Amino acid sequence: MLERTHYSNAPILEALIDIQVMPREGMILEGLAPLIARLKTKFPQVQQIAEMTIMMQGEVGGEMHGATSQKPTALRLENTETHQVVVVRPEGMTFSLQAPYDRWEILLEGAQDVWRSYREVCAPQQITRLATRYINRFDLPATIDHLRDYLHIVPTLPASFPGAGLTSYVMQYQIPQPDLDAMLVVNTGRAPSDSPGTLSVIMDFDLFRVFSYPDEAGAELLMWDYLEQLHQRKNEVFESILTEETRRLIA
Numbered sequence: 001m002l003e004r005t006h007y008s009n010a011p012i013l014e015a016l017i018d019i020q021v022m023p024r025e026g027m028i029l030e031g032l033a034p035l036i037a038r039l040k041t042k043f044p045q046v047q048q049i050a051e052m053t054i055m056m057q058g059e060v061g062g063e064m065h066g067a068t069s070q071k072p073t074a075l076r077l078e079n080t081e082t083h084q085v086v087v088v089r090p091e092g093m094t095f096s097l098q099a100p101y102d103r104w105e106i107l108l109e110g111a112q113d114v115w116r117s118y119r120e121v122c123a124p125q126q127i128t129r130l131a132t133r134y135i136n137r138f139d140l141p142a143t144i145d146h147l148r149d150y151l152h153i154v155p156t157l158p159a160s161f162p163g164a165g166l167t168s169y170v171m172q173y174q175i176p177q178p179d180l181d182a183m184l185v186v187n188t189g190r191a192p193s194d195s196p197g198t199l200s201v202i203m204d205f206d207l208f209r210v211f212s213y214p215d216e217a218g219a220e221l222l223m224w225d226y227l228e229q230l231h232q233r234k235n236e237v238f239e240s241i242l243t244e245e246t247r248r249l250i251a
Contacts, residue, residue: 005239006103007250011136011203015104016096017111017227018131021124022212023090029072032088035121036075039114043077043086086114092129093118104231112224127223131208132230134238137191138246139198150246151201153188180229182209184237203241205234 036046050070074089087094095111118124140150147154155169170189177184187204194200207230 009250010101011138011250012099012101012134013137014096014098014135015101015107016094016133017107018094019115019127020092020129022126022128024123024125027090027122029090032075035088035117038117039077039086043079045078045080047076048072049074049076084110088118126212128212129208129210130223130227131206132227132234133206134234136203138201138203140201142197142199144199150243152241152243177233180209180233182207182230205237207234
């Protein structure tokens, strides 16, 4: 098993645990009101999340006319003092910690606490998807000659490729994890820098498993154990992309 490494300057912007469910019959967004009442003491800021739909209509040879509509789909609860955010919807819940990130145990305990309230109020039929996701931003020296001196996942161009170098990029990797029956999605690319003299790179790790089992006490214990396994795999992936130069930067 990989030994955990704690970095004093961890590059984590946001870490989250996401639990998706099959809602009970007739469950709608308004049915979350008792849950919001329970959570509001810890998460006083509440906002609706709406899905926007754009419809275009027109006649042959005529003008096109558009109409937009918004439908609330989830509720976002936040505690700015603890940097904690909860998103709840009939189809599941997400608990996240935003920078500065401390450690996995706080993320896990926070998700467990919200899940207990969610389960009691919403009574979902089944848990259908589990995920843990870490969004990192590495602020590297802008004067570096080669990005590969800092990260092992980097874009490459042929030596004969015309142009004056690479100023921006976006890449995605989808990597099955057969031993966990899971999928790892890595999204990475250049990001705007918050300070002069730095080159910022986003590294987003999304580890998830889609499955279905009844929300019973035994199955719930398996759920938390499985999230621990996803977290351990995330640690392995994270360490694998770092060079010693980057380890010194975030130590």
